[in-house]
Amino acid sequence: MKFSLEVNDPGSSARAGTITTDHGTIETPIFMPVGTAGSVKAVHQREIKEDINAQIILGNTYHLYLRPGLGILEQAGGLHKFNGWDRPILTDSGGYQVYSLSGTRKIKEEGVTFKSHIDGSKHVFTPEGVMDIQRTIGADIIMAFDECTPYPCEYGYARKSMEMTHRWLKRCCERFDSTEGKYGYSQALFPIVQGSTYKDLRKESAEFIAAQGREGNAIGGLSVGEPAEEMYEMTELVCSILPKDKPRYLMGVGTPANILEGIALGVDMFDCVMPTRNARNGMLFTTQGIINIRNKKWEDDFSPIDKELGGYVSTFYSRAYLRHLITSKEILGAQIASVHNLTFYLWLAREARRHIVAGDFASWKNEMVTKLMVRL
Template identity: 55%
Template sequence: MKFHLIKTDNSSKARAGIIETDHGKIETPIFMPVASKGYIKSVPTSELLYNKNMPNIILGNTYHLYIQPGIDVLYQAGGIHSFMNWNHPILTDSGGFQIFSMRKLNKITEEGVIFKSIINGSSHLFSPEKSMEIQRFIGGDIIMAFDDCPAFPCSYSYAKLSLKKTHYWLDRCYSYIQKNPEKYNYKQSFFPIIQGSIYKDLRKYSADKISSFQVDGYAIGGLSLGETKEETYNIINLLTDLLPKDKPKYLMGVGTPVDILEGISLGIDMFDCVIPTRNGRHGMLFTWNGIMNIKNSKWKKDFSYLDEFGNSYIDRLYSKSYVRHLFISKENLAKEIASIHNISFYSNLLQKARIHIINNNFSSWKKSVIPLLKQRL
């Protein structure tokens, strides 16, 4: 993988770049839709393949793909790209976040984590080596280190012990990938993950640790779990100053359109989050006029475009009234339209951010657009 830094904004740390993978180029900053199980909920893959306004990289999850369909199926299919018929970049998370999100169903040890299957309750040990092995079989272009993501809030002593485990596991992940090559005929890039909760000295220590590895990029995990926005932004600002400038920086699991613009201004290149699809399935749409609950009665007789300032064909294909009707009727098409719209909006947001970075007016544009994005319609 190669990263080319094209432009840095004069009045912020916002960057425009290009990531080159064996499955294509990615223009940054980029938002990656979440396809944990090899699909984006309520969104046909064809929408991403043939809609030029959509992102060209998606995110899969090691734990979920291991549980179903299983690595034997993926390997026989020729890897995740062949299985999905998606000849574009894919990033796979390691299963580390499921330590946090499924903490009632797992047991953490020094060796790894014993997960219980959400399908049948069977137990599975995920060690750092096992996570790397599974990701080799899945075949993502970018694979993540297996980390311990502590819940928020947590004590300093707990965060320190968790970080020690994350770094111990990172050493084992790195050793495994050095000794065990790819399963398919393309390269996989490895990203370590910074943890440390909201404690700046732990975050700095973690950044120093992962910067010592010869890797293609770096990730920031364990944020947007309940801490204040100010705490989130302060940690991001600290870490982007410490990490090498010539590698992409990935902020995991963040966030709203405003969070993403703030992250870009602080030097983040890559984002993922379930918000656009999860919120879309419940009728919340992000538009250039603000946030809209399409199920509200105020849209019942509003026959205007779904988003008159949107750049997706779907924004001008359906009216607000019609999409509300679909939701009230509990028609599955409603979830599909809303999810496609929101992903397209996120993609368009980052495309515009990139243009303004290159034109050297990102900060003034961000300042003007954030009040609109925050509005509740």
């Protein structure tokens, strides 16, 4: 994997670049649709590629390990062959899913013992094992195994967790460097900065992660309940330390405003389930603001979902029709809303890049953040 930094915005820390992988290039800043179990919920691969124009999608180690299982994925030739996606894939290590299973997991130095949410069976994730699993899944970018701390988090626990994450990272790197990909293309390993919302821990963790010299770096443990101001403060601090010539990935973030503010702080890559999860519940993100399509005010609005956005789904279907589908619990409603929201998120990333290249990102960002938070 290679990263080329092309343009720095004069009014902020935003930047535009290109990530090159064996499955294609990714123009940054970029939003990555989440395909947890090998599928972006309610969206066809053709729609992701042609309508939404996503350049990279995510898979999740925890979920894919449990279902369909490593045997099936290896027989298929990896996740790309299994789900028919021929562009880059990133896999989350499963650390966040293990964090969310707080009632059924035990964390020790060796790794994490947890129970499957499917059948209650017992499993163990170690740093070495998670590297092997992600080798088998076959993503282009794989994440180090870490512990994601909750918010709020006591300082002592945050430090202890961060130090263990660093030790786990060393084990991840050793295993990754001593093995090879299974399907004839290269993979890159991204470490993850932790440290909760403590400046000294974040600084220490960012310095440790930067010193590993991997192809890219991630910022984890944010967007877990802390105020947005604290998330931005930690992100700004970490971005000031992580290498400028490597892509920076802010994990699990977030709202359109969060993404624009993150770009302004120097982040290149984002992912979040919000566009698809909120879509299924009737919340639409548009170029004019946020729509709750369930509201009666849209019942007789026959205008397109978002005529300014472009794209087949957003301009072909009316708000009234989508409201009818969502309130009737028709599956097509979830599909249309999901494609629309993802189209919007990818449009937002492309527009951000366009304004970075034009040199007026900072002023455009300030205007857009205000607009996009309006509830229509």
